[in-house]
Amino acid sequence: MISGYIIGLIVVFAGVALTFSAFLKERDDVHKLILADLTEIAGLAIIALTATDLAEALIIPGLVVGISELLAVSEIYLTREKLFFQPEKLFTIEVMDSAPGIMGAVLVIFGIILSGFTGGAVAATGMIFYFLCKGHKERFSLVETVSAYAWVLWIAAFFTFMLAPSYWFFGVMMAGGAILAKVVAKMSLIGAMRGESNA
Amino acid sequence: MASAGVAGEPFFALPFGDIVNYFTPYTAVLFGFALLFTLICILSRPEQQLDVVFGTDAYYAKGVTGKELRFRRFMSIACGCATMAAMVSGDVFNFTLFVSMVGVCIIGIVAAVKSRHVLDAAYNYGIIAIVATIPLFGGAAITLATTGTLSIWELSAMASGMPLIAKMLIIVGVMGEGIAPFYAAKAELFRAPGAPYVIMIHVSSLLMFLRVVEILLTV
Amino acid sequence: MMEYIIAIFGIIALIGAFTTYLRTSPFDKLIGVAIMTGGVIPFVVIKGYLDVAIVIALVVPVTTIFMLQASRRGMR
Amino acid sequence: MTPELILGLLLLIVGIAAGAYPRTRDYLDRLINVEIAATGLMLVLLSFNETISLLTFVAVTALATAVLIRVIERRSGI
Amino acid sequence: MIGRLSRYLADIDNLTTVYAVVVVAVAAFGILLLVVSPLSYEEEQLYPKSIDPTSPLNPYERGGDPFNRTEVLAQYPENSPYLGYVTSYLTPLSAFFAATSPYMGTTILTHPGGIIDEILYNTRGLDTVAETSILFVAFAIASFLFRREEE
Amino acid sequence: MIPVLVCAGIGLYAACRVVLEPETPRKLLYLSVLNFAVAGSIVLLVPDIMALFAAAAYFVGSTLESNAIASTWAGGVKRT
Amino acid sequence: MLGELVNIFIAAVLCWLLFIVVDVAFGLPEKGGVSGADAIASSVDRAGGDLNGGSMMGNIVCSPDASAGTLLAACGVYAAGVGGGLTAAVLVFIGNRICHDPGYAGTTGAVLATFMVYGLGMAGITAAECIAGMVIAILTIQGISHVQASRLLGKFWGWRT
Amino acid sequence: MLVELVIAVVMGLLFLGIHRKVIARIQGRPGPPIWQEILHTLKFSFKETWVPRTASTLLYVGIIAVAMGIWTAALYVVLAGGSILILFGIYMLHKMVEHGVGLSPGSPYAKFGGIRSVISASSEIPLFAVIGGIYFFTGSLMISDLVAYQADNGPLLLSILPAAIAMYLVILSKMHYGPFSIVEAKEIVSGYQTEHFGVWRAGLQIGDAIKTFVLLYAFVLIFVGQLGPVLLLVAMLALLVSLSFICAVSPMLSPYDSVTVQMVAICILVVWLGVLVVIG
Structure with a gap:
């Protein structure tokens, strides 16, 4: 009797082999980047098959690693190719005027309720959507500073757990809030980086 | 407890919840080495690379200055910290996470260089670093599913231990982040100026490899 | 009864997936993605995770709009 | 083997095949095909009741799309 | 032969190809291994789920x-x-x-x-410390490059 | 159970019509039938006020999607 | 079983009438609200249909109008009674705002439909059957034959003007 | 403890001298006297010394200490019968010395040496499979255990020949004038050491000497077993002369070829070892 886990694993391995086989012939750099995104998905499926709470706690770091490496590498690509010019705003559709406000607000509020990394990602989606549609001049360094302090807060929360476990409640709140702030700040800058010049 | 045959008895353990970092003579040596090079990165000023202009007698000095210097120093310190943490980590998944962090930091160390050649190498290396996380995490996940634990201590005490396929996946992952047949990108990365920082690239991946050998022999 | 419903939505999702794969125009592909999402969301609902369903339903259009941004050049 | 898992694995493999071998060599073509695989993984996560990861994954996929779109846009010069 | 192989390995554009070959080989070997002698799923897991x-x-x-x-x-x-x-x-x-x-x-x-x-x-x-640090580092790279090109 | 089955069946029919329709804007018309069917089934499957929110979210989301696709296909708003 | 099907049919007819009347009354067939609706209208027109009918169909696609209001109101009544129906009206209004639409037709439709579905509940036709009926009603407009449907809608629009 | 260190340094320098002498004789040259390297080191120690202006000072100086330190540590590991994993770890870390020495002065010549050292690093990775083989056969990686094992079961040289050959290749790649010594090739002046002179060069020489001594000693210990002092010296000398012979008659390979050849050779050895494992 072969269990579901094994079947799943075989399928996912086949998927991994398939994705990497696409790398064999690929010479275009952007295609490679998209394929790297695809491989992330196949890799996460292996973790997902474990099906415990711990597996879930492992998926989230996996996701973070994937998105952050993607971010860094794509930026290197743009620098290398010297693609600095800003896309011109030739084109809009009506919903891009009306939707971002409400959708962004809903996603951000929901993200704040969720808190932690999950909430950060959800809220960041909302923020990016807003920035993308509206175009925004942003105070880049301010947001960066906020996120750096949030990171420090989270480290403090970690040590609260490890050194003074009796303050666990304080630690949970600090960690959840700090990661939320950090992720939202960082990710929403993607939207700002895409849009108009913030000189 | 870790088997004495591979890396000596652990003599100090630093618990962070479920993740217990431990020092054996072997990991302590590697940790010390990483620490040493991190200190060099912090304290040392970069060299001024002299370049000969081909076909003439002229040469010019390429310095690393200002913002770029600070950024690259920060990146190499981060890289050193990640390496140190990976050296003493007693948990398979935590180890793989720090390995990926080293991968990101390595990209960062050379990202600030303006030479297109170096950036090209960094980009290709970056793609490998992204896709190498799949075998890494996959190996850790299969270990978890088939043994029910991620702690290296527990795994080494187990009779069955880590399945072969998980070991292979992890080693392929570390190969991707580190060295092995993929030396071409590393060699190109090394052409960037800023000796103490550039050396960190290789320090970290070598140490990573030394550590993964120990892990795979232990579990 | 439930199994029929599950089967129907599964088929819808698969139709969407194959449409997405086989079409080449980005608009047709995005319509395929929409069909696929329509087939998948009932699965989330049957499991009882309505809050998750809400987020998926809101994020998928956002993704589509992101993609449309890049497809604007290839208008017909 | 719940129906979600079966459907999820099916979609995953279809999506990976589609992403690996798209019909045209257009960036957007491939990127949209990746979405199929993402939906497949979504169902796999759902079948194991890993809903928090599911939420995170959905959001992160959108973020990754935004990042890649930014690259594609500048690359094709629109 | 050896010369060709070493020239191929030395080209950075072929890196992903080489790596892909290795991973495909390992994955194929993994499928083979799983079909021949399936791994057993350990029932005693940490943090088990209860629905x-x-x-x-x-x-x-x-x-x-x-x-x-x-x-x-x-x-x-x-x-x-x-x-x-x-x-x-x-x-x-x-x-x-x-x-x-x-x-x-x-x-x-x-x-x-x-x-x-x-x-x-x-x-x-x-784990979360490592994870947030990775995000931090990656973002530092991206924003450094972005801001430099702005100047 | 009959209403859910009706909704699901119509959804399947609509999905097939979308696939068979060659012209992009008219695909969207069939797609809207699918949206109606799925939104209806969501509530019929889980009779709860939350399901109403889910159905509304799905409906609004997919309508927005159709709107965006149609508008982009049409070439958007010409700005001067 | 059979009775249920008959009920669904009756609900379908009533819902059909309701949303057509409301939509036409609010002038949806006049022109497309957004450029996408215009595109759909012209596509239907090219296929041999009616431009005004096509505009109305395009508007149904592009933003939640009275048909969506009817559906969501029925859903609301099914899930939580009259209060649910009114909640649905609010949601439809928000949806309209998102989709770049003034939103009077949808909201009015939702409010009217709430009372209609509630009333039908008194008469023995449950809200679940109304949902199925509404889906059938939209199918007749959008999903069978665009040409015929648009001509029919065009005729209604002609009566109004 | 200090006595062993001094012996190791002197012996190592002497070995290097013998190495040069043997090569010279095979190639029909008279060659320098065998204590030439000792004299060299002494001479360098008293020369005027400074740090180049372009160099990264701390790294430039610190790396010398690292070079001497790691090999001293390796010596004690071998003497104390520690883990060969640590020994190989230190062997790999020697790469860092080469990089550091090569990159820190900022000179393009030294830099080429450093970059070549990066290239050559990848060839030594498969060696860990060899370590795995040794572990599989003997059940331990402590040198003391290995010595005890050989006292019972005879030398490992015969039972796991591929592992021995692999380690031989490793030592070969670190010898001067060998086919694989791309790092120190004369076409790039003095390789990575170009810009280190005076006391610094003396330090590097001492590190080199300990390295040579430790590697030869470890090879004998691991694959032949514990011998008496005279026999040990004879074994090490025999090993050295065989290495010198190969160095003398083989051509220098181009950098990438050298790596590929080593990698292919070691992969073959690993497969051989795998076959042995399956049979055993």
């Missing part, structure tokens, strides 16, 4: 009252003296949600408190 579809906290119902301990199967429970407290805690907002609707389990348990936070922040906190 209670009737609970408003489904799928993360792990029992326990706020500010009290609940049973959590960790690797080294002795290292986390307050293990189980986070799992059982619900913020007032989550308690309100839980009383309102049985379909908000994920939202409630993603709000601070609950088993995932227990694992992510307490027992495996170092």
Whole structure:
């Protein structure tokens, strides 16, 4: 009797082999980047098959690693190719005027309720959507500073757990809030980086 | 407890919840080495690379200055910290996470260089670093599913231990982040100026490899 | 009864997936993605995770709009 | 083997095949095909009741799309 | 032959190809291994899941009252003296949600408190440190490059 | 159970019509039938006020999607 | 079984009438609200249909109008009674705002439909049957034959003007 | 403890001298006297010394200490019968010395040496499979255990020949004038050491000497077993002369070829070892 886990694993391995086989012939750099995104998905499926709470706690770091490496590498690509010019705003559709406000607000509020990394990602989606549609001049360094302090807060929360476990409640709140702030700040800058010049 | 045959008895353990970092003579040596090079990165000023202009007698000095210097120093310190943490980590998944962090930091160390050649190498290396996380995490996940634990201590005490396929996946992952047949990108990365920082690239991946050998022999 | 419903939505999702794969125009592909999402969301609902369903339903259009941004050049 | 898992694995493999071998060599073509695989993984996560990861994954996929779109846009010069 | 091989390996554009060959080989070997001698799924897992579809906290119902301990199967429970407290805690907002609707389990348990936070922040906190640091570093790279090109 | 089956069946029919229709804007008309069917089934499957929100979210989301696709296909608003 | 099907049919007819009347009354067939609706209208027109009918169909696609209001109101009544129906009206209004539409037709439709579905509940036709009926009603407009449907809608629009 | 260190340094320098002498004789040259390297080191120690202006000072100086330190540590590991994993770890870390010495002065010549050292690093990775083989056969990686094992079961040289050959290749790649010594090739002046002179060069020489001594000693210990002092010296000398012979008659390979050849050779050895494992 072969269990579901094994079947799943075989399928996912086949998927991994398939994705990497696409790398064999690929010479275009952007295609490679998209394929790297695809491989992330196949890799996460292996973790997902474990099906415990711990597996879930492992998926989230996996996701973070994937998105952050993607971010860094794509930026290197743009620098290398010297693609600095800003896309011109030739084109809009009506919903891009009306939707971002409400959708962004809903996603951000929901993200704040969720808190932690999950909430950060959800809220960041909302923020990016807003920035993308509206175009925004942003105070880049301010947001960066906020996120750096949030990171420090989270480290403090970690040590609260490890050194003074009796303050666990304080630690949970600090960690959840700090990661939320950090992720939202960082990710929403993607939207700002895409849009108009913030000189 | 870790088997004495591979890396000596652990003599100090630093618990962070479920993740217990431990020092054996072997990991302590590697940790010390990483620490040493991190200190060099912090304290040392970069060299001024002299370049000969081909076909003439002229040469010019390429310095690393200002913002770029600070950024690259920060990146190499981060890289050193990640390496140190990976050296003493007693948990398979935590180890793989720090390995990926080293991968990101390595990209960062050379990202600030303006030479297109170096950036090209960094980009290709970056793609490998992204896709190498799949075998890494996959190996850790299969270990978890088939043994029910991620702690290296527990795994080494187990009779069955880590399945072969998980070991292979992890080693392929570390190969991707580190060295092995993929030396071409590393060699190109090394052409960037800023000796103490550039050396960190290789320090970290070598140490990573030394550590993964120990892990795979232990579990 | 439930199994029929599950089967129907599964088929819808698969139709969407194959449409997405086989079409080449980005608009047709995005319509395929929409069909696929329509087939998948009932699965989330049957499991009882309505809050998750809400987020998926809101994020998928956002993704589509992101993609449309890049497809604007290839208008017909 | 719940129906979600079966459907999820099916979609995953279809999506990976589609992403690996798209019909045209257009960036957007491939990127949209990746979405199929993402939906497949979504169902796999759902079948194991890993809903928090599911939420995170959905959001992160959108973020990754935004990042890649930014690259594609500048690359094709629109 | 050797010369060609070494020239091929030395070209950075071929790196991904070489790596892909290795991974495809390993994956194929893995499928073979799984078909020939399937691995067995270990039933005794850490942090096992228990699904209670009737609970408003489904799928993360792990029992326990706020500010009290609940049973959590960790690797080294002795290292986390307050293990189980986070799992059982619900913020007032989550308690309100839980009383309102049985379909908000994920939202409630993603709000601070609950088993995932227990694992992510307490027992495996170092993972999250690494994770956020990776994000931090990657973002530092991206924003450094972005800002430099602005100047 | 009959209403859900009706909704699901209509959804399947609509999905097939979308696939068979060659012209992009008219695909969207069939797609809207699918949206109606799925939104209806969501509520019929889980009779709860939350399901109403889910159905509304799905409906609004997919309508927005159709709107965006149609508008982009049409070439958007010409700005001067 | 059979009775249920008959009920669904009756509900379908009533819902059909309701949303057509409301939509036409609010002038949806006049022109497309957004450029996408215009595109759909012209596509239907090219296929041999009616431009005004096509505009109305395009508007149904592009933003939640009275048909969506009817559906969501029925859903609301099914889930939580009259209060649910009114909640649905609010949601439809928000949806309209998102989709760049003034939103009077949808909201009015939702409010009217709430009372209609509630009333039908008194008469023995449950809200679940109304949902199925509404789906059938939209199918007749959008999903069978665009040409015929648009001509029919065009005729209604002609009566109004 | 200090006595062993001094002996190791002197012996190592002497070995290097013998190495040069043997090569010279095979190639029909008279060659320098065998104590030439000792004299060299002494001479360098008293020369005027400074740090180049372009160099990264701390790294430039610190790396010398690292070079001497790691090999001293390796010596004690071998003497104390520690883990060969640590020994190989230190062997790999020697790469860092080469990089550091090569990159820190900022000179393009030294830099080429450093970059070549990066290239050559990848060839030594498969060696860990060899270590795995040794572990599989003997059940331990402590040198003391290995010595005890050989006292019972005879030398490992015969039972796991591929592992021995692999380690031989490793030592070969670190010898001067060998086919694989791309790092120190004369076409790039003095390789990575170009810009280190005076006391610094003396330090590097001492590190080199300990390295040579430790590697030869470890090879004998691991694959032949514990011998008496005279026999040990004879074994090490025999090993050295065989290495010198190969160095003398083989051509220098181009950098990438050298790596590929080593990698292919070691992969073949690993497969051989795998076959042995399966049979055993």
